[in-house]
Amino acid sequence: MKHEKALHDAATMDGLPPRERAWAMLSIGIGVGMSSLDTAIANTALPAIAQQLHATPAASVWIVNVYQLAMVATLLPFAALSELVGYRRMCLIGVALFTIASLGCALSVSLPMLVTARLLQGLGASALMSVNGALLRLIYPAKIRGRGFGTNALVVAVGFALGPSLASTILAFWSWPWLFAVNVPFGIVAVLLGRRVLPQTVARSGRYDYLAALFNMGAFGLLILALGDATHLARASTTLLEFAAAALLFLLLLKREAGQQAPMLPTDLFRNPLFALSSLTAVCTFATQSLAFVSLPFYFETSLGRSPVETGFLMTPWPVLVGVMAPIAGRLSDRYSPGLLGGIGLLALAGGMLSLFLMPLDPSIFAIGWRMALCGVGFGFFQAPNLKAIMGSAPAHRSGGASGIVATSRLTGQALGAALVALCLSISTHGASWALVLGSVFAALASAASFSRLLVSRRAV
Template identity: 40%
Template sequence: MNDGLPKPRRYLAVAAISAGTALTIIDGGIATVALPTIARDLGVDSSAVVTVVTVYQLILAMALLPFSGLGDRIGLKRMYQYGQLIFTVATLLCFFAKSLPFLLVVRAAQALGAAAALSVSSALIRSIYPAKQLGRGLGINSVVVSSSAALAPTIGGLVLAIAPWPWVFASAVPFAIASLVLGRALPDPVPREEKFDVLGAVMCAAMFGLVIGGAETAVHGSSPVVSAAIVLTGMLIGYFFVRRERGETKPILPIDLLARPVLALSAIGAYTAFIASMTLLLSTPFRLTHGFGWGAAEVGAAIAPWPLTNMIVAPLAGWLSDRYPAGILGGIGMSISITALLLIAFMPADPSYFDVAWRMALCGSGFGMFMPPNARLIIGSAPRERAAAAGGLVSTVRLVGQTTGATLVAALLASGIGAGMAPPLVAAGLALIAGLCSVARLRPSIRNPPTEEAEDVQPAQTTVR
């Protein structure tokens, strides 16, 4: 039975994880605001400077699962602290960036540090909280994620108003330092004495890097033939990688976990839900600006109810997930989101602020109801020795889903339908898939049979839901 850390050490550990999560999310989104300034100061084209953001996302996607496997072997706490230290050092190097190539190297190093911390954070959360409060802990973490994502552009704008652009990246350093200092309170599960699969880690990184990178080059105007070749190469490596992983007892790509129908449905549902949310959030500013003639301040104010509502609903959903099946909560959440997305698609011809704001709030509450219970099921249902792999899976699915959503919006914009009704309708279809995956987990034939680990995580229930 996992009783978590004693108080007040538990609160210090929660603060350390929250600070670390905040820095990875803020650093991933804060750079967007500074891109025009960076392009001007470094004398590069606007199209080239976008790589400052994409290289960070790409390295994160490539490194999360390999680092989660490495964390099991060197220790979760050690991996987390190493990640924060690498991130802090790399951020300080931003002040010496006088060219775009050097800045990209620094951003890649930042992403490696963030990936090291993020890859084991969910496994650490499982050890921090008592088993019966795991959903509550993941709900709090969801609030940190959503609030950090909402604050990132604001922080970036404020910093640029009073300081040069390197300070935009440095604004996340206090979170890293706080996490390092408070990290002494983190739990320190015993590492596994097993050899790390270096070849498997390289193949995993190559698979994600080539597939995502190739898709990104396609939507940004590169040669379709070259882009297709890159994606196909990644898929070919992925084919041999998956075949190789099937022979591993504890694979880097957690196909042993995905072989369980309840976890596979949870991962598919999360992936489609993240695509749907990112599709709406990225396309809405274009629709409000080009379709309705709104200004930047009005657009920001209209979208703000999404993260604000999410901050309220996510902890509630986490608390409920400790008591009710994730399949029911997820189905309710996606039903709310589908309704809201359809209402957004068919907004009035001349919507007021209130017309947009309440729809965004409703949609944000639906996704907030879905995400924490879904993550709780994935992390809580995995055997304890595979907790880091389950956490890495959750983070990877979120990141790849968001990246896919961004790519989808770029494709819709390139086709001329990205600033209209199409994105919310596409998002509604994706949310429907997520909802069906969630409800399908309620079938007795799909639920896992009771296990010692499942009972450890859900002591009041006899099945994993």
């Protein structure tokens, strides 16, 4: 009870003073920006890395996959551990591990070395992202907390927007190890700064459930592997075995944590309709984002005959408009319902995705640009209000678990979207176009889930 009261007081106080708040956001922003940037950079530079390491394209995909698998599998275990060691300490451990792993990536001379370093990078990013929302809840006072979530969404959007351009620039002048080496000085600054300015939290007494953590990592890891194998039309026996093993591990995890007040897989939080609907909104929306960002390069280059350079520029309006809208939506979420803001934004996203599918056969740059911009505006209107809704609907002493669900929802949605693109491409020559239709459907479902929060809120009142 003392722990719950301490965290409640910390989460409902007036946050940090403005100057300390700015420094704390800088520390977190550097870490979040590096993890977002590295996702985009690795995707862009994958062909160059594979060529220089003499790796096959199929084998080099693990440079990207192992990073995502490490994050998805360990987010909730790290979130649970943060309740015992403190959010600040978990954040600093994550940034430090990410920085050391980045140096390991830069020094890698073979594909196995690079994949191992990327695994450690994913673990570091997971530790950081597992407490990102919880720390934001402590840094900002309640009355302007949406502003903080908007700033965080802006940093993520900038990371994704700059990733392809930065990767191309670095590769034009230097070799691929510099893609990872640039993280090292920034990571050192983030750790040193974070030690001085990030808020302390009272750690909960108790023992960490290592067996539950293993069940969780195995369940989520196998689920993502099974999705990938299923959509790449792998052997049915292998895929079914992976799905069955994931289901068994989820059942073992639920059985082990039955009756616990703070389970690692926070099923207790999903009993709150606002939390459940906000999480569902996030999964569907990030599935839409992934359906777009994975399929559009194929659509632009294969269907429309654009060059890779042109494709990079055509993709830019989406993340740029997300960056523009995120702070605005964050501020609006301090005055208006996240369900309303998210619902409106996601309707715009659904319309934007459908308009991309309905483009003429030879669209102009402007015709593509305004459609991408509409998608970016809609996505930007969703992100910060939804993050605020998830964190605000969880008790203060469960901020770690809620923060873990925020990141897990994002990564699960992205993995689902990428898997569906692979399925569309494998069964149809127009797979990229049909992926856009699926993205529009997911955005419409997300909009419905967001608007339904208005009904739940009224009933609660």
